[in-house]
Amino acid sequence: MPPQVHNLQELRRSASLATKVFIQRDYSDGTICQFQTKFPPELDSRIERQLFEETVKTLNGFYAEAEKIGGSSYLEGCLACATAYFIFLCMETHYEKVLKKISRYIQEQNEKIFAPRGLLLTDPVERGMRVIEISIYEDRCSSGSSSSGSSSGSGSSGGGGGAGAR
């Protein structure tokens, strides 16, 4: 295993990006924003399954809260309509407030849990709410050959179908 990286700045400086894993959206509940909690195999050696699932579930909970249809959202909607939506020029919507909470949460998770394991979460809002992008880093200073080999090996095992001739 490459040596532990202790904080985000160190991670970005000393490590090099090996591969990225994408957690796709889960549309089984309709168009609301939910992400799949299926554990990607590339993270198998990097992080515990339970921690990962907990993070994704918390994120899903945040998004559900943002898109919740209930009394307060109706109130906000009616108020906005009554002012011909001019109120949006001065007020922040509930959704935007929750998105700020989410980015704070992701920052915190990165610092506490993911960076020490050489991983980095990207806020889904930067990727159009399509994916949670997890970047897997390899420590440049270590002879990361074995681990980078394994991660690129696992990353490339998916492409094996394409190069089947070999």
Added chain:
Amino acid sequence: MPPGGGGPMKDCEYSQISTHSSSPMESPHKKKKIAARRKWEVFPGRNKFFCNGRIMMARQTGVFYLTLILILVTSGLFFAFDCPYLAVKITPAIPVVGGILFFFVMGTLLRTSFSDPGVLPRATPDEAADLERQIDIANGTSSGGYRPPPRTKEVIINGQTVKLKYCFTCKIFRPPRASHCSLCDNCVERFDHHCPWVGNCVGKRNYRFFYMFILSLSFLTVFIFAFVITHVILRSQQTGFLNALKDSPASVLEAVVCFFSVWSIVGLSGFHTYLISSNQTTNEDIKGSWSNKRGKENYNPYSYGNIFTNCCVALCGPISPSLIDRRGYIQPDTPQPAAPSNGIAAYGATQSQSDMNISDIPGSNPIPSGSRSRYSSPSAPADQSPAFCLYGVASSEHFTRVQSHKDSLKCNQLPHGSSADILIQSPHATEDSWHLLTTWDQEGPGRLSIRAPHSIGSSLGSQWGRSGTFLAPSRLSFFATERKTRVSVIRKIKC
């Protein structure tokens, strides 16, 4: 010994070691930070932006200006010519109500036209690559240049099977209810329709503004029409019908405009009220996606069951913020999706045709071991060629030509920790010789970023990038940017 054929590279010997048919080169389009540009300036869709990215509209805005003029002129005439008479004769509440309606109409119209309808940003190159790989696993593609089947994913929502389609332009799987607008060249969430009258798409984020606009416009039109008629009638009671028309000619114009627009606008409002109450989009209604005629089991999985909830959700539900971040600054290290203006986006088109079955290039023979590769670049300037040295002879392989657009190159003939150069070549249109097509950069072990291909024939024959360290076994993936492209891994050999 020395390599024949043109060029300054005479001292450099390359023996090929590991080649494999490879296909498309992935060319992430890294945007250089040129004086802190904002993201709207490099937005890949066909949209127009104003006020430094605050306002977003479709490209064709002519009809929008017509709408604006019609509303402004008609309302202006109403307030100028009819209201003074009516305010005195009947009640001053008439101009006040008219004013409120007008204010509402303008507000909602501008909101609809200027806001982001819910555009989905295009996939970053890494995402696109990952998706392509997953599609390949699912399809079990074999090399051979066959057209891959259309890409769809099925998902079950509320008991109904919904097909998610892959968008070749945006390189994403479209979420349910999203659609690609061909006029704006964007995927839009909950796409309703593209409305030329408001000069924008109508989608998830601006549907309620659109609905409020047509609703308030119907009220305004009916209001103006009714009171113009009242005005004329009252006047004609005093002075006779023809004199009344002569006294206020504006009323005639207003009446005509209102008469012709009221049918379509009120009809449209009624139609959209029906759509909202059943939680469908215009797109779905036209296609009959959820109609009973398709089958008894067919129902709308997005509907909440009762009309009241559907209306409340559509009109008073939460508004998601814009995903495209128009006014953000471009970060130099963030990969930007390829803009359609450069050659890389042509990949989207070539990929769907995927006629990448490369026939044998006439006259080219596989380079036997130890022979010299010839990179004819007649116009390559001599001073650009770096000096190479031989440090050992590696075994070479034949050139393998590009066969399909989804292969990757396996470099496991390279000894662990060795250096190699990547050559991407394409035959010149009129010659048999191969020309160097592009340069490359090392990004990390086993990863390459390929920059945009230069046009064939330019003076680039000797443009070598830095050689990289490939830790075998490494895999390099490529996406096609050109047909008849050859990728080879060359090992430097030292003197």
